[in-house]
Amino acid sequence: MAIEFLKGHGTQNDFVVLPDPDGRLDLTAGRVAALCDRQRGLGADGVLRVVRTEAIGLAGDGEWFMDYRNADGSIAEMCGNGTRVFARYLVDNGLVPAREFVIGTRAGDRPVVVHPDLSVTVQMGPATITGASVAIVDGRNFSGVAVDVGNPHLVSVVDEDVDALDLTRAPRYDNDFFPEGVNLEFINPLGEQRLKMRVYERGVGETRACGTGTVAAVAAALHLAGTDTGKSAVDIPGGRVEVTVERGASTLTGPAEFVARGELDPAWWEKAG
Numbered sequence: 001m002a003i004e005f006l007k008g009h010g011t012q013n014d015f016v017v018l019p020d021p022d023g024r025l026d027l028t029a030g031r032v033a034a035l036c037d038r039q040r041g042l043g044a045d046g047v048l049r050v051v052r053t054e055a056i057g058l059a060g061d062g063e064w065f066m067d068y069r070n071a072d073g074s075i076a077e078m079c080g081n082g083t084r085v086f087a088r089y090l091v092d093n094g095l096v097p098a099r100e101f102v103i104g105t106r107a108g109d110r111p112v113v114v115h116p117d118l119s120v121t122v123q124m125g126p127a128t129i130t131g132a133s134v135a136i137v138d139g140r141n142f143s144g145v146a147v148d149v150g151n152p153h154l155v156s157v158v159d160e161d162v163d164a165l166d167l168t169r170a171p172r173y174d175n176d177f178f179p180e181g182v183n184l185e186f187i188n189p190l191g192e193q194r195l196k197m198r199v200y201e202r203g204v205g206e207t208r209a210c211g212t213g214t215v216a217a218v219a220a221a222l223h224l225a226g227t228d229t230g231k232s233a234v235d236i237p238g239g240r241v242e243v244t245v246e247r248g249a250s251t252l253t254g255p256a257e258f259v260a261r262g263e264l265d266p267a268w269w270e271k272a273g
């Protein structure tokens, strides 16, 4: 069986997209890790399997389900940048009848709009403040706001430029507070309605963007300013996204691009499993 792939990214958070409408692929953690490996595979921060919701026995309003996996093979509930890339794939390939539709994810249904300029807005659901904790980078403690955006985040405001942080090694965090692991965001507020952010993602490492992380960052900044509603541009190493946060809802808008399409070598796929 030929296995098609595409390579795409959303603000340089990059993904291997695997079209699998009928849910036939045996997508093991080993195969995901091999695909995402930048030396022995195609290289990516994660895999987006495009599968029909009913083909995997799930219920939901969306015909298509985004089966997201981190680069280490682990499963995560949600990926904001991945949702934009996924939405663009469905529109480009005529798999949805309109530019507004719903995508199923493990965190629930996510309505999307693909705009005429091919940027995508995702309704990201609630960004819920769940408490306070600490990230430790290079032996230094950074207190942070814990935010649930379907997946777990800890957002720390940093006094120095976030570019100065050494994120080459995994920061530490409180395992009791985050038993399932956590994505760690470090932010500099840059005046009203603008933030700069770096992120160390659970299951991946430092990435050039994290969509759920940018929503968490804006929600945390608003929380620290004593409010729960607002909007902000977020500058990440891979570009810029726009985020709005309201009570019980949030949106993420940004680009989605494809760079390649091809077929996997069947022998490589068998060996990787």
Ligand SMILES: N[C@@H](CCC[C@H](N)C(=O)O)C(=O)O
Pocket: 013, 070, 075, 076, 077, 078, 079, 080, 081, 082, 151, 152, 183, 201, 202, 203, 204, 207, 209, 210, 211, 212, 213
């Ligand atoms: N890059 C993603 C988030 C992917 C999942 C995350 N690493 C986790 O394990 O929760 C995004 O754009 O949101």
